[in-house]
Amino acid sequence: MVKVSPESQALGTVSGSSSHHSEALLMDLTALEQCLVTRSSTRAVLIGRGNWDIKSTAPAGRPGAVFSSYIDRLQVLLMVEVYKYSEKQVLARKVGEFIVECQERALAADGNSTFTVAISGGSLVNVLRASLVDDDELSAKVKWSKWQIYFCDERLVPLDDPQSNYGAFKTAVLDPLSHHGDHLNLGPTVYAINEALVQQGSHQNEKIAEEYASLLPAAGFDLLLLGCGPDGHTCSLFPGDAHRYLLEETSKTVAWCRDSPKPPSDRITFTLPVIARSRNIAFVAEGSSKQQIMHKIFDDRNVSLPTALINASYGEKVRWYVDDDAFARVADSSVLANR
Numbered sequence: 001m002v003k004v005s006p007e008s009q010a011l012g013t014v015s016g017s018s019s020h021h022s023e024a025l026l027m028d029l030t031a032l033e034q035c036l037v038t039r040s041s042t043r044a045v046l047i048g049r050g051n052w053d054i055k056s057t058a059p060a061g062r063p064g065a066v067f068s069s070y071i072d073r074l075q076v077l078l079m080v081e082v083y084k085y086s087e088k089q090v091l092a093r094k095v096g097e098f099i100v101e102c103q104e105r106a107l108a109a110d111g112n113s114t115f116t117v118a119i120s121g122g123s124l125v126n127v128l129r130a131s132l133v134d135d136d137e138l139s140a141k142v143k144w145s146k147w148q149i150y151f152c153d154e155r156l157v158p159l160d161d162p163q164s165n166y167g168a169f170k171t172a173v174l175d176p177l178s179h180h181g182d183h184l185n186l187g188p189t190v191y192a193i194n195e196a197l198v199q200q201g202s203h204q205n206e207k208i209a210e211e212y213a214s215l216l217p218a219a220g221f222d223l224l225l226l227g228c229g230p231d232g233h234t235c236s237l238f239p240g241d242a243h244r245y246l247l248e249e250t251s252k253t254v255a256w257c258r259d260s261p262k263p264p265s266d267r268i269t270f271t272l273p274v275i276a277r278s279r280n281i282a283f284v285a286e287g288s289s290k291q292q293i294m295h296k297i298f299d300d301r302n303v304s305l306p307t308a309l310i311n312a313s314y315g316e317k318v319r320w321y322v323d324d325d326a327f328a329r330v331a332d333s334s335v336l337a338n339r
């Protein structure tokens with residue numbers, strides 16, 4: 001039995017075993033509000049402040065921990081860092097600097113000749129364009145030929161469809177690169193979905209996910225660049241019961257997301273095991289349409305939201321780049337790295 005005092009930032013640990021790699025397990029304990037356990041293959045780590053009595057027993061199908069009593073309101077301990085800027089351009093530059101930092105770290109690592117990065121769709125591509133292409137100082141530092149680029153999620157449409165994440169990235173970043181002299185024949189390797197299987201029915205949608213999963217780097221990603229929707233989704237991991245199967249996925253690394261609340265309806269998405277294995281995770285969120293959700297993520301720390309769940313589960317490797325507008329309603333400034 002372990003007790004974690006209210007003031008303590010220390011985490012309780014309990015033993016447990018599982019054949020899965022590190023992953024998040026959200027335990028919805030009716031009387032106890034929500035609590036979160038992350039676990040590796042050999043131990044479970046409790047994240048939270050409050051008084052806990054913890055038994056190291058494992059209920060069927062839920063190896064890890066059972067909470068036997070609960071006293072204070074659980075506060076999920078956040079280790080994420082938030083970088084907030086007022087100017088769009090400054091934000092883009094800071095994101096770019098972090099990307100280049102991750103690139104250098106990856107290439108310096110023993111025997112590593114590639115930088116593996118996965119990106120999301122939405123407004124993120126504009127930030128990438130501003131930082132990695134249009135900013136001359138930064139773009140000179142980008143070693144595109146070493147990059148292997150994947151998509152954290154992809155909409156199941158042809159690659160030249162305006163809704164395609166690959167298509168948006170190509171237009172915003174890859175096409176302009178071809179005008180950058182030396183980069184002409186030294187572009188990144190970009191992994192797109194198998195377009196031939198798109199819009200051929202559910203069986204093929206599963207197959208697209210399966211094929212894409214087979215392309216992922218075995219060693220995990222050096223960097224994931226994520227967006228955040230106004231409902232708290234990221235990748236195509238949406239909140240709510242209808243899409244819980246995606247958050248609960250522990251074996252597939254890429255899954256088919258059906259009936260997406262954000263069009264188009266069919267997508268594929270990375271699942272939490274990929275996020276768990278990535279070395280760095282950076283979210284980018286800008287604009288007043290993100291105010292309400294930022295408040296829910298950072299003040300309420302509502303872990304039923306996929307973004308908040310990622311903060312709570314993998315906080316030590318998560319950072320956010322936000323602008324003043326997006327963060328205007330967040331009361332908790334303790335997460336700000338550049339206060």
Ligand SMILES: O=C(O)[C@H](O)[C@@H](O)[C@H](O)[C@H](O)COP(=O)(O)O
Nearest residue numbers: 120121122123227228229234235
């Ligand atoms: O394909 C997608 O729809 C995205 O990958 C999605 O997860 C996106 O990143 C967020 O919805 C944020 O999008 P915005 O930055 O445009 O709000």
